[in-house]
Amino acid sequence: MRSWFISGILLLVTSGLCRAEQWPVRVLLKEGVAAIHLQAEGLSRLEEIERPVVQVVPPGQAVQVAWDGRPGTSFRLKPDAGLVWIDGRPYRGSVEVWNTSEGLRVVNEVPLEEYVRGVMKVEANPEWPLEVLRAQAVVARTYALYERLVDPEAPYHLHATTVSQLYRGVSGEDPRSDLAVQATRGEVLTYRGQVIPAFYHADSGGQTEDAVEVWEKKYPFIVGTQDPFSTGAPTHQWEVAIPRSEIRQALVEQLGWRLGEIRRIETARRTRSGRVSRLRIWDDAGVLDIEGKRFRQILGPDRIRSTRFTIYPNGGEMIFVGQGWGHGVGLSQWGAKAMADLAYSYPDILKHYFPLTELRRLP
Numbered sequence: 026m027r028s029w030f031i032s033g034i035l036l037l038v039t040s041g042l043c044r045a046e047q048w049p050v051r052v053l054l055k056e057g058v059a060a061i062h063l064q065a066e067g068l069s070r071l072e073e074i075e076r077p078v079v080q081v082v083p084p085g086q087a088v089q090v091a092w093d094g095r096p097g098t099s100f101r102l103k104p105d106a107g108l109v110w111i112d113g114r115p116y117r118g119s120v121e122v123w124n125t126s127e128g129l130r131v132v133n134e135v136p137l138e139e140y141v142r143g144v145m146k147v148e149a150n151p152e153w154p155l156e157v158l159r160a161q162a163v164v165a166r167t168y169a170l171y172e173r174l175v176d177p178e179a180p181y182h183l184h185a186t187t188v189s190q191l192y193r194g195v196s197g198e199d200p201r202s203d204l205a206v207q208a209t210r211g212e213v214l215t216y217r218g219q220v221i222p223a224f225y226h227a228d229s230g231g232q233t234e235d236a237v238e239v240w241e242k243k244y245p246f247i248v249g250t251q252d253p254f255s256t257g258a259p260t261h262q263w264e265v266a267i268p269r270s271e272i273r274q275a276l277v278e279q280l281g282w283r284l285g286e287i288r289r290i291e292t293a294r295r296t297r298s299g300r301v302s303r304l305r306i307w308d309d310a311g312v313l314d315i316e317g318k319r320f321r322q323i324l325g326p327d328r329i330r331s332t333r334f335t336i337y338p339n340g341g342e343m344i345f346v347g348q349g350w351g352h353g354v355g356l357s358q359w360g361a362k363a364m365a366d367l368a369y370s371y372p373d374i375l376k377h378y379f380p381l382t383e384l385r386r387l388p
Contacts, residue, residue, distance in 0.1 A: 063087070070101075167214045
């Protein structure tokens, strides 16, 4: 992750010189593909990005693009109105296609609020209470704007995957989610006037995490907090048994370790929230250390659902018993739902998970 302090963000949230809709975000949809199929709903313009060449494309006319192996050549398809289809999926805004040495890079440029609409349905159940959807809209907007402000001129600001947050364009929209986006339009979380990276996850397991423990950078506005609201989540308790041989093979393949038969695995350090910071792995030759978060990624984040776990040996396997799902930093989605079920408002929810921040509305 990048440094949290961005010069000029204070001006954005206090000066009244900018409007939220003037902050489009650029989302990486595909990279390294051989071909792409584009089609605009209305009249559109096909612009070469490096040269002042514009071609008018009639409504509905397909544009097929194949990788030509010439890095640097690029164009933008910009509808005058309506949607653009990218490989059959509808998106708002415009689309850019870049030739790179490894294939085509496809980027959707879309106004901030329309981007948030396309995140909501795939990041939060639209049938959940409106207050939790409003909280989700605020954190999704805040996170996206932060990433945009880090490097406004970057080829793209966000990924359409969990590398950033899930985004599906129009397919990610829902009428109830749209209500939450509209109700919170322009609202972001700030710390001392600065837009923050508003992280979130599925389930804290009962205690959120200090951001510094996950990204090794000091985000003083994102600190761990007791979270009893998450303890009733369906993902709160989990257990998985993994053979020692499978753990060894994964570590050898991913890290290149010369690792013998695993004798035992023990916790070397836990964070303030009780998550495993470092593990110590004993084999025939000695001992090796690994970060808990790295270990989780190697074994699979859908199997080791969080680093809030305890290990129990059981013959030829290790049993992991844990709580929660995700990195644990910021808002817990299941905890936020529980708070909404108890009639907490979305500002209350946000204050619980981001106690040092302020909720501000962009002008």
